[in-house]
Amino acid sequence: MTKTETPLVFVGTSDLSGLVRGKAFPRSELDKRLRSGVGWTPTNAQITCFDSISKSPFGSFGDLVLVPEPETRFTVGGGEAVFDFLLGNILTLEGAPWTHCTRSLADRAIKGMYEACGAIPVAAFEHEFELKEPAPRLGDAYGLKGFRDAQVWAEDLLSALGQTSCEPDTFMKEFGPSKYELTNKPAKGLQAADDAVILRVLTGDVLLQHGRAPSFSPILTPDGTGNGVHLHMSFVDTKGDPLAHDANDHFGMSTLTRYFIGGILKHIDQILAILAPSEISYLRLTPHRWSAAYNNLGYRDREAAVRICPVSSLDERSVARQFNFEIRAIDAAASPYLVLAALIFAGTQGIKDKTLPPDPTEEDLSLLAPEALAAKGLRRLPESLSDSLTLLNRSKAVRSWFGDEFVNLYVAHKQGEILQLDGLDWAEKCDRYKDVY
Numbered sequence: 001m002t003k004t005e006t007p008l009v010f011v012g013t014s015d016l017s018g019l020v021r022g023k024a025f026p027r028s029e030l031d032k033r034l035r036s037g038v039g040w041t042p043t044n045a046q047i048t049c050f051d052s053i054s055k056s057p058f059g060s061f062g063d064l065v066l067v068p069e070p071e072t073r074f075t076v077g078g079g080e081a082v083f084d085f086l087l088g089n090i091l092t093l094e095g096a097p098w099t100h101c102t103r104s105l106a107d108r109a110i111k112g113m114y115e116a117c118g119a120i121p122v123a124a125f126e127h128e129f130e131l132k133e134p135a136p137r138l139g140d141a142y143g144l145k146g147f148r149d150a151q152v153w154a155e156d157l158l159s160a161l162g163q164t165s166c167e168p169d170t171f172m173k174e175f176g177p178s179k180y181e182l183t184n185k186p187a188k189g190l191q192a193a194d195d196a197v198i199l200r201v202l203t204g205d206v207l208l209q210h211g212r213a214p215s216f217s218p219i220l221t222p223d224g225t226g227n228g229v230h231l232h233m234s235f236v237d238t239k240g241d242p243l244a245h246d247a248n249d250h251f252g253m254s255t256l257t258r259y260f261i262g263g264i265l266k267h268i269d270q271i272l273a274i275l276a277p278s279e280i281s282y283l284r285l286t287p288h289r290w291s292a293a294y295n296n297l298g299y300r301d302r303e304a305a306v307r308i309c310p311v312s313s314l315d316e317r318s319v320a321r322q323f324n325f326e327i328r329a330i331d332a333a334a335s336p337y338l339v340l341a342a343l344i345f346a347g348t349q350g351i352k353d354k355t356l357p358p359d360p361t362e363e364d365l366s367l368l369a370p371e372a373l374a375a376k377g378l379r380r381l382p383e384s385l386s387d388s389l390t391l392l393n394r395s396k397a398v399r400s401w402f403g404d405e406f407v408n409l410y411v412a413h414k415q416g417e418i419l420q421l422d423g424l425d426w427a428e429k430c431d432r433y434k435d436v437y
Contacts, residue, residue: 017417056409063093121344272388
């Protein structure tokens with residue numbers, strides 16, 4: 001029997017390590033699997049990005065099901081290269097969302113925000129990645145030469161993305177050797193995270209067919225430029241009307257937006273271990289790397305933790321629809337679902353508590369003493385994954401959003417990941433992550 005006579009469908013989950021794991025089954029069983037799913041094991045959640053197993057409360061016990069979501073399905077390629085893929089939710093045998101299912105957590109956060117204020121998040125994940133074996137070439141940063149080097153595989157990649165729920169937006173040669181940026185258009189609710197997972201999956205899949213090996217790792221060498229993930233967000237109501245913008249506000253922020261950003265910046269150090277969850281993430285989150293190092297709000301500032309983005313129209317209605325803000329302290333070692341969940345939980349808390357953010361900054365914060373930062377309501381973000389995990393572990397707020405079981409499991413997962421890097425220098429750590437992401 002040939003491969004084409006028994007085509008397979010793969011159903012995947014973006015796990016605690018931000019990687020996609022799952023199972024395949026014959027396409028002829030799709031209707032059945034949409035109802036009953038495929039078997040899954042609780043301890044799978046503790047498989048680290050290095051394929052070790054962190055301390056698990058489940059051991060060898062327990063059973064779950066990974067149930068495909070039909071709206072996430074795509075089929076790309078042809079002949080023997082057909083790729084049939086769906087994302088799924090991890091459920092208990094009784095059909096309830098599993099406590100540690102990343103997609104279910106994001107869905108719960110989105111529904112909680114709507115219940116709190118009637119707003120639906122609209123978001124887009126902006127990705128940067130590098131080719132693992134860069135070809136040295138000067139003069140290609142943001143340039144035509146770099147684009148032309150990539151044009152063949154880039155067009156195939158955008159064509160593949162266009163066959164999914166993703167709507168490709170822009171592609172460019174970024175600053176850094178063989179570094180590129182790929183964006184897709186905004187999507188409402190959970191689809192934004194679905195699209196981010198699909199974009200990463202297809203980037204690896206398509207480029208492999210062209211003999212290229214991309215890496216979304218936070219930073220490939222200790223002195224490298226690094227790869228960020230920037231999440232652009234706004235809000236709409238059930239009619240699709242924009243809620244994030246206020247033309248009478250100097251910075252364009254509606255009250256809802258101010259409170260939401262206030263909640264994020266109040267709690268960002270407590271959720272940073274979810275947003276930037278690798279040891280090497282913290283090599284990038286330093287001043288003057290165009291990432292984020294403080295809990296600040298910036299007006300068109302690409303070193304702010306949250307940036308108010310520019311709009312390009314004088315038409316008030318168009319401005320309101322364009323208006324968005326960008327969270328920059330994120331990288332692709334994180335599951336998009338956990339990123340979305342953490343930020344929406346924190347933002348919704350800000351809405352409930354009417355938390356105002358610090359005033360937008362327009363200066364180099366690295367020149368200020370801690371006392372001067374504190375006077376502005378600002379603080380340095382944690383400078384290591386261990387420090388971030390300590391703050392997450394102690395956070396009553398994070399535990400109230402995610403639940404004690406999830407926080408305990410996530411901390412144990414990441415502590416197990418850190419153990420796998422024991423004794424390595426920073427260059428060796430970067431190499432380990434480069435091959436994973």
